[in-house]
Amino acid sequence: MRQLVHWCVVVFAVCSSTVVQAADFFFKDGDVVVMIGDSITEQHLYSNYVEMWTVTRFPKWKLTFRNVGIGGDRSPGGNSRFTRDVLIHKPTALTVDFGMNDGGYGEFSDKVFKPYMDGLQGMADQVKAAHIRAAWITPQPLDAGDQGPTALVGYNKTLEEMSKGVKEIAGKNGGLFVDQFHPYLSVLDAARAKGPKYDRITAGDAVHPGPPGQALMAASILKGLSFPTLVSSVEINAADGKVVAATNCQIDNVATKDGGLSFSRLDGALPFFPAEAAAILPHAPLLEELNHYPLKVTGLAAGKYAVRVGG
Template identity: 80%
Template sequence: NYVEMWTVTRYPNWKLTFRNVGIGGDRSVGGNSRFARDVLLHKPTAMTVDFGMNDGSYRAFEDGTFKPYMDGLQGMANQAKAANIRVAWATPQPLDTAEQGSTALTGYNQTLEKFSEGVKVIADKNGGLFVDQFHPYLAALDRARGKGSKYDRITAGDAVHPGPPGQALMAASILKGLSFPSLVSSAEIDAAGGKVVAAKNCTIENISKKDGGISFSRLDGALPFFPAEALGILPHAPILEELNDYRLQVTGLASGKYEVRVGSKKIAELTAEQLAAGVNLASGALTDGPIADQAKAVKAAVEAKNRFHHDMIFRGIVLSNVSIPEWLGLKLTPQEIETKRQAVITERLAKLPPLDAEVARALVMKANTFDIVPVK
């Protein structure tokens, strides 16, 4: 979800449709065998493939597990190529265990690193994009391990299934591998002259002097994004700032401290010197005010759409094993069951576009009023 949320908020005017067909506990062989059913159904133009965590069977590296892994990946590469689908091949992330020591590159993580090398082989062989999720994630774990004598896990959830902090780190690693742009938008304003000096991906209008500072409207072409439930990862990986450069530079203000308000909500307190040098307002903008509210609305719309797809279509029907108890007295052949399954899938798939439209509505950008006034 976080990869999708970051992407749609960075490109709110693009027509993007995301479908998640990952299965917990799956291996590349499984992904290959269900590719036609689960992937081609949606007629994608691009996809990410991320297997490996389960493929090594949680033990030391051996060819007996590596070969099926590579065969499964190559099988998916062949099917994607035949369907003209662009593929980004992502490595697995490492385990975040409570094991003590200066590095997490021990035990099963050594196996996962070797499996990650296999992902690069597949990407290079098939003209795909290689996305290294393993090493950025490992680097964050090792930074945390170097901060004290006792290591406490930083990614929440469990070692294999991270919670929101680990999921945000995974998403950031993948996005960086996809050359995701850090710039949300930037504006430079001359307060003394009341004019726009420069603007990227935003429009600045209605500049006026106000209460010893200035006021203006800013219509951005993108939103910053970061999930509030993942804030715990930031001391170890500053991905909020790295993936959200929401920049403002204001010169010509009298010396002193200023409040930066968006829609009357204070998001930062800065000196004239800091404002003149330029600041990244992403963290404050995502804490309170209209920008934070819109990012939350987008997140809620994406979650609602994905929940419907997961619960009512993918898990609810596609992956459902039908077993009719004898005592019900119902006689249905496997073919009759499959025919009914396909009919319900078609019916429910038709309900996804309206949910996609809700995401698009949440992404409609609006101008916000910025006030930069002296602290009283």
């Protein structure tokens, strides 16, 4: 017979226990966030996922997100429309994600690299003049259907070189560098290693990922922004009914009965993952990586226990 570890979860409450640490997270309470980029940004997928992960982790924060991606755009275009599309929102934080179109879908050369860098630097100058915190994000690699052990071939080699330019701009201008290219590439290559034939894992098309690929983008970006992965955590000693530790939650109504344990858990945040992106999970454990939600119960007799939530 299996005993029960049973709890009731209530979320979005102000909890008296230690809250999730946000000191290192790029976004701050009160931020107006603008996300500029090309058609990949304009899809409103990775940008929405970044927003949802943030507001569910920090439900008490007052945040505004604005997506100003435009299809076909390159960094010089972002620079030329910066006043119209970015500064009009009076942002306190900005993410910049260009490069996919800037490389010209061919071999890397100074002919494509110099305009790219000039456009990024032009935006950086405007960022500094407006006192905006900026995160400079690399393009993600193509997920093409070509076969082989690595996706780092063809145009992806160009995008890797373009990514080095993003790092240079961030370092030169006091911004935050966010590398989504290499984490994304490592997931693609791990999928390629699973069998002799590679089938694309990010949906959409090679350039424009669908929800699975855009969730991978969002996760890579959030990690680069030092997103706090803890939702809440609890440790209870069932032998004496004492709460040993609780972070970002409040524990009440602890009771032991019939060899099991029950309690109420009042959480200060929610885990999040977009259901439409679930196809990426066999290739990248994003659900666990960005939603740390542990429960530890000690003091129980040896045996098998079922865990039930909400009733």
